[in-house]
Amino acid sequence: MRTTTVGDVTVLLPDLDPEDLDQVTDLPDDDLRHGLVEGVSWRGQQIADLSIRGCRITGADLGEITWEGGGFYGCEIVRADLSGAALTGVSIERCSVTGSRFTGTRLIDVRLKDVLFGNCRFDYATLSRVSAAGSVAFTDCTLVHGTWSSCRLSGVALRSCDLSNLELDSCRLDGADLRGSRLHAFAAPLDNLQGVALTEDQLPDLTRMAVNALSIDVRADAARGHDR
Incomplete structure (x- = not known):
């Protein structure tokens, strides 16, 4: 049994032997x-x-696919391109996804359990009603300019990721580990972030979020009068 630990999150990984796998080139009509x-x-x-x-999927071009139902179970996905794809009602369980591209991808009603995303790009991706049913970790991923809505991702690890200009709306990210991640222009309601783990150097970004959320009017000190 293979596992990896990211922060406090331990992910169960697939354990595949390439010698036990059969070469596949065509998209099957039935399960693969x-x-x-x-x-x-x-x-x-x-x-x-x-x-x-x-299965082990390497260097595959899955861009702009429309995938409804089914999913990936016990798979290794390496350097795959899913740019512009739309995945709806798909489950991803006990999978390792590395070096893959999800630029502009739409994930809708997707269920994640024991999934590791490493060095993947989710720029401009849309996540809607994505849920973590078990351990989920993102490491060294780029999630800039994405939009996440109504997602249930409590306790996920987002370590050393770029979350710049990522917008959250009605998401549960409570207890998530965001240490080492870039939060420039990261936008989320404060109640979406209850109990998240941060490092001290990330506090200015959290302060900025609080100022914006509370519409605090930050002004320069008024000039003091001088005694004559």
């Missing part, structure tokens, strides 16, 4: 199990209720 998927292009495909289990 124990496949080695390398360098394929399924760009723009429409996929429904397809489950991929125990």
